[in-house]
Amino acid sequence: MPSSVHHQNHEAKDEQSSFVFDARKLMHQSNIPQQFIWPDDEKPCVNAPELQVPLIDFGGFLSDDPVAAKEASRLVGEACRKHGFFLVVNHGVDKKLISDAHRYMDSFFELSLCEKQKAQRKAGEHCGYASSFTGRFLSKLPWKETLSFRFSAEKNSAEIVQNYLLEKLGQEFEELGRVYQDYCEAMSTLSLGIMELLGMSLGLSRAHFREFFEENDSIMRLNYYPPCRKPDLTLGTGPHCDPTSLTILHQDQVGGLQVFVDDDWHSISPNFEAFVVNVGDTFMALSNGRYKSCLHRAVVNSETPRKSLAFFLCPRNDKLITPPSELVDSCNPRIYPDFTWPTLLEFTQKHYRADMKTLEMFTNWVRSSEK
Numbered sequence: 001m002p003s004s005v006h007h008q009n010h011e012a013k014d015e016q017s018s019f020v021f022d023a024r025k026l027m028h029q030s031n032i033p034q035q036f037i038w039p040d041d042e043k044p045c046v047n048a049p050e051l052q053v054p055l056i057d058f059g060g061f062l063s064d065d066p067v068a069a070k071e072a073s074r075l076v077g078e079a080c081r082k083h084g085f086f087l088v089v090n091h092g093v094d095k096k097l098i099s100d101a102h103r104y105m106d107s108f109f110e111l112s113l114c115e116k117q118k119a120q121r122k123a124g125e126h127c128g129y130a131s132s133f134t135g136r137f138l139s140k141l142p143w144k145e146t147l148s149f150r151f152s153a154e155k156n157s158a159e160i161v162q163n164y165l166l167e168k169l170g171q172e173f174e175e176l177g178r179v180y181q182d183y184c185e186a187m188s189t190l191s192l193g194i195m196e197l198l199g200m201s202l203g204l205s206r207a208h209f210r211e212f213f214e215e216n217d218s219i220m221r222l223n224y225y226p227p228c229r230k231p232d233l234t235l236g237t238g239p240h241c242d243p244t245s246l247t248i249l250h251q252d253q254v255g256g257l258q259v260f261v262d263d264d265w266h267s268i269s270p271n272f273e274a275f276v277v278n279v280g281d282t283f284m285a286l287s288n289g290r291y292k293s294c295l296h297r298a299v300v301n302s303e304t305p306r307k308s309l310a311f312f313l314c315p316r317n318d319k320l321i322t323p324p325s326e327l328v329d330s331c332n333p334r335i336y337p338d339f340t341w342p343t344l345l346e347f348t349q350k351h352y353r354a355d356m357k358t359l360e361m362f363t364n365w366v367r368s369s370e371k
Contacts, residue, residue: 021132022113023145023226035134035141036234042140044235044258044265044299051259051266054079055274058190059090061197069200077201080291083261084279085268088194088248091275093186098250098272098309101183104176105307108169109145109224119147119168124349126219128168137353143234143300148221151184153214154316161220184220187248187311191216194246194277195313202287204326209286215316217341219244225256225298225306236298236306240354242280243344243362244312249276254306260295260356281359282314282344285336288323295356314341337366 019035026032054075060068079086108116113131121128127148132141149164161184165177195209225236236256251257251270258265268276284293300306315321322338336359347362348354 019134020113021134021141021145023109023131023224024113027226027228030229032143032228032230032234035139036132036143038140038233038235038238042235042239043232044297046232048258048265048267051083051085051261051268053085053087053268053276055087055089056197057090058088058193059092062092062193072197073201076197080198080201080279080287082292083259084284084292084294085259085296086277087268087271087274088190088277089271089274091190093190093275097179097182097186100179101250101309102252102307104179105222105224105309107176108147108222109305109307116145116147118170119165121148126345126349127164140235140238142237142298143225143228144236144298145224145226146221148219149180151188151216151218151220151311153188153216153218180220183309184218184311187220188216188218188313190275191218191246191248191311191313194248198279198283198291202290202327204324208324212286212319213245213313213315216313217316218314219312221310221312223298223306223308223310225300227303227305228300229302231300231302234300236300239295239297239356241293241295241356241358242278242312243282243348243354243358244280244314245282245286245341246313247276247278247280248311248313249278250309251276252307254301254304256298256300256306257308258297258299260297265297280312281362282321282341284359285321285339286323288327288332289335290327290332293359314345317342336363337370339366 056072056075061072076086116129119129121130127150130146149161152160159181162177162181165173192210192213195213196206199209200206228234253270255270257268259268279291279293281293284291320338320340328334344362352358352361
C-alpha cells in the first residue's frame, strides 16, 4: 500500500471501539467529545451565501419538447462543468412516497440505540446502521447517524431493499421496508432519466449512459443529524466529493447542505418540491473529467434535527468505468485509468477516507499497483 494512501486510514484503536455516538444523550451535552471537534480551518462558517443552482424542469425534458430538452441540456452542462450541482423539479416522483420516506426515517432514528444496532454496519462494509464513524476513525467524526442499504435494478434482485430491512429489523418493519423499496425504484427510474440528460449535454446519444446504468447496483442512505449544543465546533458530514456516479438528495426543510465553489462555502436551500442532484467521482471519470465532482459538506444546528434521503447511483459491479471515445481526443487525453465501481468502493472503505482528492488518490493507487 503506498504510504500516501495508508496514512489516510486513521483506523480507530481498540479502546475507541467502545465509544458509541448515542444521539439521545450527546445532543443535550454542552461539552461535546473531542473526537467531534474539527480543526479551526475546517469549522463551519456562519451564514454561508446561497449557491445559485439551475432549476431543471424535468417534465419538460421528458415531454419530448425539443426546446425544453435543449434548454435543460444547456443548464445541466453549464452547472456540471462548474460545480456539478443542479435541482430537478417536475420529476414525477409521487409526493406521498417522498413524505412516507421522511416519516419512516423518523420512526427508525427515534428507536433506542440497541434497536437501531440490530442493523449495525460491520467493519469494511458500506451497508447497515452507523452511529457516526466511531470504530473507523479517531478524529473529525461527523455528528450524524446513518442507515444505508443496497438497491439493485437487476431483474433477479426484486424486493432486495424490503428483504434486507425485514431481515435486519424484524417483521414489524415490513411497511418501512416496502416504502424504501418503492422509493429506491423511483430513484432508479429518475436517475436513468437524468443520465439521458447528462448524455445529451455531453453531445452523446440520450441512450448512452441510460443503458450503462440500466441494471444499476446502487446505495440508499438515510441521514439523521441530531441537534448539537456546539454546532460551531463540529460538522454533520465533513468536506468530501461523492465517490459514486450520481447523488439524488431530498432534504427536509431544516437546511444544512453546503457546497464549495469559487473558493468559498455556499448553502443550497431546502426545496421540498425538488431533488438536489450532483455528479460524483465515478461519473467524473466517465466524462473524462469534463464534469466536476464538487466538494460539499453538511452543517448542524443547536435546535432542530435535520434529515435527508440520499440515493447514490452506481453502475453494475462488472461495468468498466471508461469514457466514451467521443470524449477523448488530442485536446482531451485520458485522465483516469479504467476501473470497476467495487474497486473504488473498497478503496474508500478500507484505504482512504473520502475527501476532495479521492479520485486523484485512487488513480495514483491503481497506477502504482499496475507497475
